[in-house]
Amino acid sequence: MSTPSQRLVAGLDLGSTKVIGVIADAAGTAREPLVKILGVGTATNSGVRRGVVRDIEETTRGIVKAMRDAERMAGVEVGTVYAGIAGEHVAGKSSHGVVSVTGDEIRTSDVARVNDVASNISYGRDHELLHAIPQDYLIDQQAGISEPIGMTGSRLEAEVYLVTVLSSALHNLGKCVERAGYHVGEFVLEPLAVSLAVLTPDERELGCALVDLGGGSTNVAIFQGGKIRHTGSLLCSGGHVTADIVQGLQVTQQDAEVLKDRDGSAYEPLVSEADTIELPSTPGQGPRTAERRVLAHIMQARLQEVMEFAQNEIAQAGYHQRLPAGVILTGGGALTPGVVELGREVFAMPVRCGTPAQGLTGLADSVESPRMALAAGLVYYGARQVWQTGFGTGGLRSPAVDKWFGPVKRWLQDFF
Incomplete structure (x- = not known):
């Protein structure tokens, strides 16, 4: 059975290393939330840095690939997307x-x-x-x-x-989406969207910090009393971890990413002293090996610094020792083995990884990862809009999409 177009919602995560598109069916109701994941698409992206467009053409290509792949998987086309936005701007x-x-x-x-x-x-x-x-x-x-x-x-x-x-940053992101053939239904602050996918009502009520360990920046948001109370963006990120591996082990950036994902650890005590890893050969160097603890030492040093900056952001906002529900880690960096153990040591409070799971059906396993928290949260945000208004983001793409320069302000009276 086909999904009514008025129930279709699409989320677009425009990250510094990737673009993710997710299409879903807002199948539930406001009282019984249910989001059916229909399609997911991803693409590499180097056209956005810390939430700011650096290359319109590169970013547009990433959007086209991610959204077309999601549409093919879902067997539908969408005309409008909910796009995330965050950064120092x-x-x-x-x-x-x-x-x-x-x-x-x-x-x-x-x-x-x-x-x-x-x-x-x-x-x-x-x-x-x-x-x-x-x-x-x-x-x-x-x-x-x-x-x-x-x-x-x-x-x-x-x-x-x-x-x-920053108006220019917002409108340049909008231009990329338009050039890809879509309309921005709404730009959504990324921590707000992520919170819908990974936080429990108790965490939002008691008080917690959401720390999104992204490739280009680290975003921090504080929730208490069911509301967002503070948001901030840190310059240090997963990209700095990769750069440290490049320098420390004398490998290329691409090889550093592979080592980080395959052999990395955020907490050196979890790695055996006997473990060794093979390092990719480079011009002028033959096959090499290194102790895995050396890689863990490099990664832990940088991730600890990132977390200390996040801890300082929490303290400066006035919430030091005022978050009973602790810290929830999301983003690609939250996939690193040992990141929870390191987080508990640095933050000195409960820490867990936030994975989208609540109220998801269909191809839910496609988004059940901290890396997918934003994309999943955006379709959940869009689904709430459907449940309140009855209108989704369905409808076919148009070669000439109206330029997005409409109002972006949204009162979130009923969302949080």
Whole structure:
């Protein structure tokens, strides 16, 4: 049986080393979430660096390959995608708004007014608002109110978390998607999407840090009370681990990636002193071997530094020793053996790897990996949109897709 086009959703992960496209059927409901994975496609990519397009043509080719492969696997075509965005050009800040209430009780229009007041600040000439996420409300200076509609009071205040993005970076990503023949339904802050795929409701409520160990950057997000409270991006990443292996073992970057994936470890104590690895020969060097612990030592040193930077980000945000649910690691770096053990040592709190699993059917095994957390989270985000509005991202591609320059701000009142 074919999937109705209004239930189709597509997610696009535009990473520094890869592009991933996922197509899914929003088969469930808001009360019973269920996402059926229909198709997955991947492509190598060097056209994006830390969330910023460096080569439009290279990035466009990656999108075309990943999405076409996903469409062939799914047996459908889609016209619109949900695309992730993150990096040092994305920033989050809290804002406060206050309005007077004239009626007998607080109405939806009052909440909309106070939210708009809180978000009506200057973002700078070259930035724009990506998301506005209500945090908490106060009624007549009484705090801790999550849903003020229907309550009585004369003064309504709102704390809103605003996520802004560099306009040029946003629109260049949009151009790449357009050139590939698709429309951007919405750009989504990557940690928000990832959280839908890997965090449990208890983790979001109690307090946790989501650390995405990507190839081009490391993204940190803090959740507590069911809301995102902080987001940040670190320059150190999996790419630095690869560069260290190149220098330390005198191999090419391609061979360093192979060694990292095949023989690597993030925690030296887990590696036997007797283990050896074969190093690829290079011009001027014959066959070589090295102790596997040497590779582990190189990788642990860099990954420990990455985690220490993440720990510092958490502390500077004011959440040191305030996250009972600990740290959840995602991204390609979370696949490294020993990364959880190293994380527990560095963060001194519970640590686990986040793998998409909840509410997934169909080709679910295709996305059950920390490396696929963002792509899976994007289709889950899109599925929630379908369940709320009844509209998905289905529909055939068009050779002439309207340029994406529409509003990107989305109130996430009902999402988190």
